[in-house]
Amino acid sequence: MQDNKVYRAHVLVLPYPGQGHINPMLQFSKRLASKGLKVTFAITLFISKSFNVPQLSESVQIETISDGCDEGGFAEAESVHAYLKNMEASGSKTLAEIITKHRSSSNPIGCIVYDPFLYWALDVGKKFGLVGAPFFTQPCAVNYVYYLVHRGLLKLPLMETPVSIPGLPLLELQDMPSFIYVQEQYPAYFEMLLNQFSNSDKADFALVNTFYNLEPEVVDSMSKFFPLILTIGPTIPSFYLDNREENDKDYGLNLYKLDTSICTNWLNTKPERSVVYVSFGSLTCLSNEQMKEIAWGLKQSNFYFLWAIRASEESKLPEQFVEEIGDEGLLVKWSPQLEVLSNKALGCFFSHGGWNSTIEAMSLEVPMVVMPKWTDQPMNAKFVEDIWKVGIRVRVDEEDGVVKREEIENCIREVMEGERGREIRNNSKKWRDLAIESVNEGGTTDKNIDEFVSELMN
Template identity: 75%
Template sequence: MEEKKIHRAHVLIVPYPSQGHINPTFQFAKRLASKGLKITLAITNFIYKTKKPSQPSDSVQIDTISDGYDDGGFSEAESIDAYLQNMEVAGSKTLAELITKYKSSSNPIDCVVYDAFLYWALDVAKGFGLFAAAFFTQTCAVNFIYYLVHHGLLKLPVSTTPVSIPGMPLLELQDMPSFIGVQGQYPAYFEMVLNQFSNADRADLVLVNTYYKLESQVADSMSKFCPMVTIGPTLPSFYLDNRILNDNDYDLNLFTLDKSITMNWLNTKPEGSVVYVSFGSMACLANEQVEELAWGLKKSSFYFLWVIRDTEETNKLPKGFVDGIGDKGLIVNWSPQLEVLSNKALGCFFSHAGWNSTIEALSLAVPMVVMPQWTDQPTDAKFVEDVWKVGVRVRVDEDGIVRRDEIERCIKEVMEGQSGREMRMNAKKWRDLAIEAVSEGGTSDKNIDEFISKFTN
């Protein structure tokens, strides 16, 4: 009975099982827990067994569901399509079992927040009569484009450009999500992002990991079509409002981190002198692109910290490159990105424009060079350069490669001169607005309180 008095309600949060989706949902979980709710984060059996996460606190606990591949996770599936299909079957069954388990406890589930990629979780939640909210990890702009395509309001293939969408700048084909810009690319993933809206009209609320002033016009346009609110940015509180005690990391990392090498090197460099290069957890650059990037970084003459994920990527580096850079550059397999982005030595983030990386940079006032690869990244890059004006987008040649001279040019534009100063000023403005959004009484904070009131009153 005492537990019931402590917690206002019990929320079950179900992320898609990849790092870029676990991070924002986990941070949202901690934000809810700070407001007196009991939170259960349901990760897959495979992630739980391999990463053995500790329970973060009494108010955020870890539980599991199955994706159908308990021994090997995604790598065990024969195809993307097979993984998504099996996860729907196994996930629906085990999610229902999890809700049933808590039904007879002192804290039954009151609300399910599900990653919109797992659209089937809504049907499970509604089968138990629960309040259910879809959590979208990408920008309002990208989500709105997918919404319009799903409902036939934006016809494919796009036959004429530029494309005019309410609340957005005019978009060329290269500014659209890659599934639209390149017809037939990764059809299983394209179906998944469109399926986010297959039943979203039945969700009680749509939560988006952005903040209102960052995308106010798009948010206003999208909210006319669905009950949507902004609740971001979902960074650890230490980097924003610092209202949540000991919240200085994402807590559940799927990659092994050794941050001492990175931070020790970074701490020896002058303020604003380092270019940080990272393309996230999924991008895989072609051999030729890795070589051009390597020589472009060296030609720029700035210090650089380059994250290259694994041995396969490392083997793409030009022969003798690592030995020849000396202390001018550091190449690592992974890095503590938030600590890097907030370090005084950092001057620029050379990024793939994935949304988590982009919103981290915006929230930490770091200007960018963006080299989008796929999915939402081309649209994010468009906003970085032309709407938020905090960076520059590289230009590809006729072979689809960004050459070393272009890489050097873009880095120097951000790191030096008047345009670089303007980008840094704009970045500081967006950081201030990010902090304002999550601080007490800010737009995102009010939206979270309103969301909670819908199933606690």
């Protein structure tokens, strides 16, 4: 149906087709819509056909592009490299078709906000004269390191540590993004991360899912090299921060089937601050030995725990573990993470340290125990423990590379009931207050979004 309402501007938003990329970009789209803009949110045909995709609102509408793997998505491609090439070829063509379709409407698209993993989207937008803005779903510190590597200002392999980078704390090798110190292990991903900046000189803005007070030094340092950086986070549903958006309690587009009542009903029977929530995201794959150490570490801690564990990982649990834990623990295949983190029974989040999980925990005042595995997680863990002081990073056994059950038990105990845990809880409250302040009217995030919208009107 033709939309005859005239909006202040029309923005096309293109996320990388993964849950951790879709969520923050969709939330930003809602924020733009609240400012009077129309948003077209582009998902892949595979996601559209495979999941129950809702109509979000009159102002945020879904359209589809092709990633060249319309029947099976990423699993259909023979490799990471093949998938990215397929998506560039098919995505460029179908993205142009969406822009063309709207050119003769009352609301032509004037701007493209794109995940920089899909850097080619900027080239498509510029052919149509659109304003272009990459949306970085990882923290500014991580983006800055990749940018310096791309520009040749940080030489690899790193020969000396600690590494000194303006705006960042001194970094040991294990504090760097994993692709920096194991480049050869994931060459296609590493190439994708560096390609984020291959045409960034053509962008009009750079949007980052963080808030200024969280990373002021690195934002200022990166601003010297990069187009206008706007911190527009934390991008979590309004209900959990400023509550300015009516009925905005979830992200709205979930690639996993959830029964939220299982988790919330169980949590509601537990005392305040008595439960450890455990989740390692949608991609982390752990060894059988590591899964066993986590399981027994949780049980030995003697705290209640809720563990979101994917079906592909369940077989790695120790025999009889489920029977032994009884009501002490609840295992689910997926969880409504925001509802879990905001529940009064939560005392700690045992996490892989992915950025969405980290910024959600900080925004909801939940202390963390962090076990980073790859990509941005090691640097996030460094900041969680040493800079923001909202959690503890587990230590890996140097002999076999496994985090032992005693280490897991001790870290959980320290956060839940130790002296250091009290300091962590105080810091967690401080960062939640600053997150709310940033998104409130007149806060840095709100001002940055207003600046972005204002520029689109010129």
